[in-house]
Structures are given as structure tokens and as C-alpha cells.
Amino acid sequence: MPEAQKPLELILARNLLSSISTPAFLVDAEGTLVFFNEAAGSLVGRRFEETGALGPREWGEAFGPFDAAGDPIPWDQLPLTIALQHGRPMHSRMHIHSSSGDLHDIEVSALPIVGTEGFRGAIAIFWPVGGEDGSAA
């Protein structure tokens, strides 16, 4: 019998994310980016079908989150990493660049996913910030 089956909690999360227009990432318990939806793909300028799964540090580097001063945010300080490593929600504001070089000002909320058999991974939801008042675009 195949052993590669994803945990049900991740399957359901992927089905949800693939059905919504809010940009979102899904990582498994090992920190691998196992899916991002079309809306997130529009934000980062790449489709998941192009990138495939990305390792824990690969996705951090691929989308290069920066702080307000333009300095890279260390991988272990990203909301998704904190949700993964500490099992708690995290929210922050940051900048990312797309594959075309465009800079996006975004807010990120990361939520851990805990199933009946323990920690399964995390979801990060992105919200592009726009307008002079900083309101969500």
C-alpha cells in the first residue's frame, strides 16, 4: 500500500485554499511548501505548477521577504516559520518581490494546523496592502 498519502488535514486545507481568492501558502509539518493557490501565484509571479514543492528555506529565499527598512527578514522570524516551529498564530507586515521584480507590501497571518494525530503544518494567508492610508487593497 502506498505510504505517500498526505494527512487529511493538509488535503482539506489544500482543497480550501484552491477554492478561494485570498492568497495563501500551505506548508507541511517539515516546513516544506506543499501548495500555494492561484491568488498567491499572482502575487509572487509564479504558479505552483511551475515551482512545485519547495523546501523549508527555499521558499523563504525564493520570495525574499523584506522588512520596512528593506532588510531581509530571517527565515526563522517569518510568521509561517513561527507557526511551524512554535505552534502558534503569528501576524506581521512585510514586503515581498515577485519574479518580475515588483515589490509588494503585504500583511501575513500564519496559523498552525493541528490534527487528531498531532501537528500537521501551517497556513499563511497574505493580504496586499495598498493606498496611502495603508488599507488593504
Add this chain to the structure above:
Amino acid sequence: MKATVWGARGSVPAPGPETNRYGGNTSCVQVSLEDGSELVLDAGTGIRPLGLAMTGTAERIHILLTHLHMDHIQGLMFFAPLFHPKTDVIIYGPASPEASLTDRIARYISAPLSPVEVRELPCQVSFRDAPDIEWQIGSASVRASSVAHRGPTLGYRITEGDTSLAYIPDHEPALGASLDSLGDEWISGYALAKDVSLLIHDAQYTDAEYPAHMGWGHSRITDTLAFAHRVAAQRLALFHHDPMHDDDMLDGFVTDAAERWRERGCDPAQIAIARERRPLDFARPRAPGASPSSASAPGSAARSPDVTSA
């Protein structure tokens, strides 16, 4: 391994002259192993007549509950072996962070819903969370895995020698995503059912009925067939019949399913529909592409007492 259907109805018992041929009892399948071990899949109202048939024939009975919705536990208190002091009954079910399996079942087997409490049962009964690793029951290995349904829900795979059975009676694997668009590892229940000899699977809704019930945790026939095709099940038994589906409707339902299976390039003899008191066939169909008339023709089979092929 032999499997006999004692209840194939979903949601709520549906007795009456309109459902006499397929039966109105809710989910229950008896699985008898080569070494004499007895397994019972779910404890819907079909377990009541099963219990009457089993009385005195088994010292130990393993009941594998997929989940605790009423149509899967309603018959438990009327299972005769529970009232025999010499019978050892082991009940497996899904774990929940909310309460133990014992406590969750005790909500049903207690006042005001029941005159008898769990602790008053004369038999030796124990409740166990289904292990998350494969375990052995008699001559079979058993595996449980969470599947897409509302609330903690398991599917089971039972393997004895070269024969295997996957039981996923309540399942909505295509919720929010087309099965055709998903990789194997992203399909709920895939590993449980891959290459199985016999897949007993949820087929509650027609395609026309499904939109009004999306998210309720059950499959439309298109998704049932797609799932069976993806996992390469050697046989598929349509299960968990909607209580609104009478015998005549189910005749046409399985005929249509077999035709659509043929359109996928598969042998329609692989498609069956579960009917009470009838065994399910594990044997590999004779040859791909065989004419349905050379097996039991869909529709005509449903009229006849043969449930094992459509």
C-alpha cells in the same frame, strides 16, 4: 475473506415496500476471515439482524466504526452478542481530541436515549481508538486512515493474503477539487483503496442531487467512479444509498454507473451495488471489456437476487 452486507442505507433507516430489494437498514458489513475471526464494519441498524445470526457463533467480535454519526451506531444497542456474558466485543473507532471513544459512544448508550448504560452490558466490551499504524486481527492486517467527511471519520483497509477490502462508506474526496486535477497523494482515501480487491464506497447522490448537498460529506456517482478508477479498484460496490432512493431508482442508478464505467474503458462487471443479506464478490472479473450481459446485466441484475455484480 467473505463480506456480507447487512445494511447499505445512508443517513437514516428507510424500511418499506419501496426499499425491500436493496434494504432499508443503515451501514453494517460483516467480514469473516479464513481463521474464523469475525469483523463488523459499522453498527448501523443492519447490525441488529447480524447479531441475531451470529448469536453463539463467535466468542470474540471486532467492531470497526468509521465514525459516530447515528446511522453508523444506531444498531449497536440491539446487537445481541453484547448481551452474552461470554462474548468479547472489541470496538474500534476514530480518536477525537474532545473525548474518549468510550465517552462518546456512552452519550448514545445512556439516558435519555437508552435504558441501558455501557457499564451494564453483560459482555466483555472494550473501546479502542483505531491505531494509526497497521495492526493484526486474526488472519488479517487492518489499517485505518482519516478520510474526508464531517467530523473525525475513518476508512478501513482489511488485507488477508492476496485479498483486500477497503471500506469507505462516508466520503467526499472531491470536495473543493476535481479528482482529475489532484495528484494521488492529495486524494483522501487513496492509500487505503489503492489496488484493492473490493472497494465499498459512498455513492449517495446522483450528479443532479449533489449540488444541494455539497459539503455534507458524501459522494456523487461521478466522483465515486472517478475515485474507484484512480485507485484501480478491482471491484466497486456502491454503498450508503440515499434514503430517498427506492429500489426502482437504484436499479437505474447502478445500470447507469456500469455504463459510465464502460465508457472509461473498464469492465462493467466490476461495478456492483450493495444489497442487504447478500455477499459481495471479491473475485477479479473474468476479462476486461466483458459484456455486462455475460456477467449479471445492470438493471436486470438488480431485479434478480444477484447483488454481486451490476
